[in-house]
Amino acid sequence: MTDKELAELLFPNVDKTPEDYEKIYPKRNLKEGAVVSRFAPSPTGFVHMGSLLTTLIARKIPDETDGVFILRIEDTDQKRSVENGIGGIVDDLNNFDIKIDEGALGEDSFVGDYGPYIQSQRKEIYECYAKSLVERGLAYPCFCSEEELDETRKLQELNKERIGYYGSFAKCRDLSNEERKERILRGDPYVIRLKSPGVYEKKVIFNDLVRGKIVFPENDLDVVLIKSDGLPIYHFAHVVDDHLMRTTHVLRGEEWLSSVPVHIQLFDLLGFELPKFAHLGLVMKIDEETGQKRKLSKRKDKEAAVSYYHEQGIPVMAVKLYLMTIGNSNFEEWLNQNPGRDYNEFKFDFKKMSASGSLFDLEKLINISRNYISRLTAQEVYDNALKYYQEYDEEFYNLLVKYKDYAINMFNIERNQKKPRKDYAKYSDIKGYTWYMFDELFAKEENKKYEYQGITDKEEIKKILKLYLEKYYHEDDDEQTWFERLKDLSEEMGYSREVKDYKENPDKYKGHVGDISMVLRVAVTTKAQTPNLYQIIKLFGKDRLEKRLNEVILK
RNA sequence: GGCCAGUUGGUGAAGUGGCUUAACACACCGCCCUUUCACGGCGGCAUUCAUGGAUUCGAAUUCCAUACUGGUCACCA
Numbered sequence: 001m002t003d004k005e006l007a008e009l010l011f012p013n014v015d016k017t018p019e020d021y022e023k024i025y026p027k028r029n030l031k032e033g034a035v036v037s038r039f040a041p042s043p044t045g046f047v048h049m050g051s052l053l054t055t056l057i058a059r060k061i062p063d064e065t066d067g068v069f070i071l072r073i074e075d076t077d078q079k080r081s082v083e084n085g086i087g088g089i090v091d092d093l094n095n096f097d098i099k100i101d102e103g104a105l106g107e108d109s110f111v112g113d114y115g116p117y118i119q120s121q122r123k124e125i126y127e128c129y130a131k132s133l134v135e136r137g138l139a140y141p142c143f144c145s146e147e148e149l150d151e152t153r154k155l156q157e158l159n160k161e162r163i164g165y166y167g168s169f170a171k172c173r174d175l176s177n178e179e180r181k182e183r184i185l186r187g188d189p190y191v192i193r194l195k196s197p198g199v200y201e202k203k204v205i206f207n208d209l210v211r212g213k214i215v216f217p218e219n220d221l222d223v224v225l226i227k228s229d230g231l232p233i234y235h236f237a238h239v240v241d242d243h244l245m246r247t248t249h250v251l252r253g254e255e256w257l258s259s260v261p262v263h264i265q266l267f268d269l270l271g272f273e274l275p276k277f278a279h280l281g282l283v284m285k286i287d288e289e290t291g292q293k294r295k296l297s298k299r300k301d302k303e304a305a306v307s308y309y310h311e312q313g314i315p316v317m318a319v320k321l322y323l324m325t326i327g328n329s330n331f332e333e334w335l336n337q338n339p340g341r342d343y344n345e346f347k348f349d350f351k352k353m354s355a356s357g358s359l360f361d362l363e364k365l366i367n368i369s370r371n372y373i374s375r376l377t378a379q380e381v382y383d384n385a386l387k388y389y390q391e392y393d394e395e396f397y398n399l400l401v402k403y404k405d406y407a408i409n410m411f412n413i414e415r416n417q418k419k420p421r422k423d424y425a426k427y428s429d430i431k432g433y434t435w436y437m438f439d440e441l442f443a444k445e446e447n448k449k450y451e452y453q454g455i456t457d458k459e460e461i462k463k464i465l466k467l468y469l470e471k472y473y474h475e476d477d478d479e480q481t482w483f484e485r486l487k488d489l490s491e492e493m494g495y496s497r498e499v500k501d502y503k504e505n506p507d508k509y510k511g512h513v514g515d516i517s518m519v520l521r522v523a524v525t526t527k528a529q530t531p532n533l534y535q536i537i538k539l540f541g542k543d544r545l546e547k548r549l550n551e552v553i554l555k
Numbered sequence: 556g557g558c559c560a561g562u563u564g565g566u567g568a569a570g571u572g573g574c575u576u577a578a579c580a581c582a583c584c585g586c587c588c589u590u591u592c593a594c595g596g597c598g599g600c601a602u603u604c605a606u607g608g609a610u611u612c613g614a615a616u617u618c619c620a621u622a623c624u625g626g627u628c629a630c631c632a
Contacts, residue, residue: 256627
């Protein structure tokens with residue numbers, strides 16, 4: 001029995017040839033230097049922080065070169081798939097404003113001429129290429145059971161031999177075609193394995209875009225190409241898909257580095273042009289229990305899921321900017337020199353990419369986020385806050401809607417200045433910092449925790465507030481006049497006009513203006529720390545101010 | 556265990572033989588400014604680049620060994 005007959009027996013339904021697929025998926029007609037890249041997750045329902053970094057860059061390079069960015073779903077393993085797993089990924093990408101040029105849109109729809117983009121729907125394509133390998137004597141059916149494989153592995157471990165299905169350990173490699181036929185017809189389960197022509201003592205050399213020249217031993221493992229369920233294994237699917245989709249740049253995590261020799265061999269055997277590879281450092285974190293550095297894990301770490309940032313109200317752009325600063329070491333400097341510029345104007349460079357895995361630093365992200373929000377206009381903050389609270393806090397959302405103009409003015413306090421106030425690191429902070437600005441929330445008894453400092457005597461406080469209302473509050477004062485009057489008030493009450501005076505002669509005064517304004521601040525807001533008091537009072541207006549102060553005075 | 560990669564302060568890192576008595580940013584700590592907070596300003600925070608050896612007039616930068624960390628060795632991706 002010839003190899004061709006064996007191939008026919010194995011894949012009787014394949015009606016196309018590799019040449020046919022070359023025509024169906026022709027070379028792309030793109031301009032010189034255009035990059036075709038892709039994001040190829042399995043449909044686990046959400047995007048991992050590390051993948052997002054890769055994706056961001058895989059999206060950016062085609063943007064810079066008029067290339068193409070593809071979303072391909074790698075669902076050849078049922079165990080990894082979850083219900084609506086594709087939808088979750090598409091949503092995450094949307095949330096992060098990463099658009100795809102081609103690829104899956106959902107479980108059964110896609111855009112682009114190189115589809116389908118879901119691997120389970122490409123089964124016949126893989127079969128065609130597997131068939132051609134069998135025909136050429138480069139692949140064969142293997143009938144080894146899991147137990148048998150386990151056994152040889154244990155034996156190899158015991159004898160300190162290299163682990164894997166190769167050489168004399170590849171039991172099914174030299175079966176006769178007659179025997180293969182017999183067992184196939186008998187119904188024995190089998191996988192299709194590569195008959196690797198590699199020699200372990202020889203070297204493969206390739207150039208990684210971020211790591212430079214890397215030397216590996218040639219692959220001599222007869223890796224599985226097609227599983228017994230008829231679907232391909234990652235290595236095989238990757239090579240076939242990335243060739244047929246005409247991918248020019250394969251960007252992926254460092255965990256793939258050691259399988260590159262298998263991939264190179266497969267590209268070579270199939271007669272495919274080798275794409276460029278870039279293996280990015282993993283995003284790590286310190287494990288709280290062991291204190292060891294480890295890969296950020298979807299299972300253990302809430303911050304690994306990209307949706308976490310959405311829930312926290314951390315702006316999408318802040319996450320992107322953080323990722324870019326991890327991704328390219330000169331990005332941060334560029335951003336500091338070009339504050340507010342779109343990160344798309346930054347030119348990405350693989351050489352500026354770190355090869356070592358970086359520790360995920362939430363503090364840094366928070367800082368970037370804080371700066372980012374501080375540069376937004378009040379209107380933008382309002383719009384984003386509205387979106388956030390609509391999803392996560394109905395009560396506050398309703399207040400923002402009801403008092404729209406007021407809220408925007410509130411966000412404008414100390415914003416229109418060369419160095420704006422930076423108190424919000426995330427949209428979820430806003431309520432905690434501003435609730436007292438809304439009478440409905442202020443009215444709640446549980447919120448009435450006045451944080452008086454310095455002057456704590458109830459009668460003294462009442463006296464100060466009463467005097468302020470009667471004599472020193474003038475609605476139309478500008479800030480300077482307003483503060484002058486506060487000084488007058490201080491003087492009348494026996495406090496110094498200037499803090500310095502009090503500090504120099506503490507015996508001469510009861511305190512200083514600062515103490516007086518603190519009383520006012522707390523009476524109005526309950527908080528000892530607030531933005532500019534004058535602007536808050538201004539925003540309140542006469543009636544609301546009187547109401548708040550009287551609440552303290554009349555108690 | 557084999558193979559591969561990585562190793563510069565608490566963190567991200569700049570740095571590719573002399574310009575580095577190691578940039579910048581975050582965090583932290585002081586001081587100043589200031590009616591609170593935030594902002595801002597100033598200063599501190601690695602004499603040393605995992606360790607040892609070699610090359611060199613000269614090394615964080617080149618080479619070799621060792622150590623450590625990570626990845627990988629599935630009919631998972």
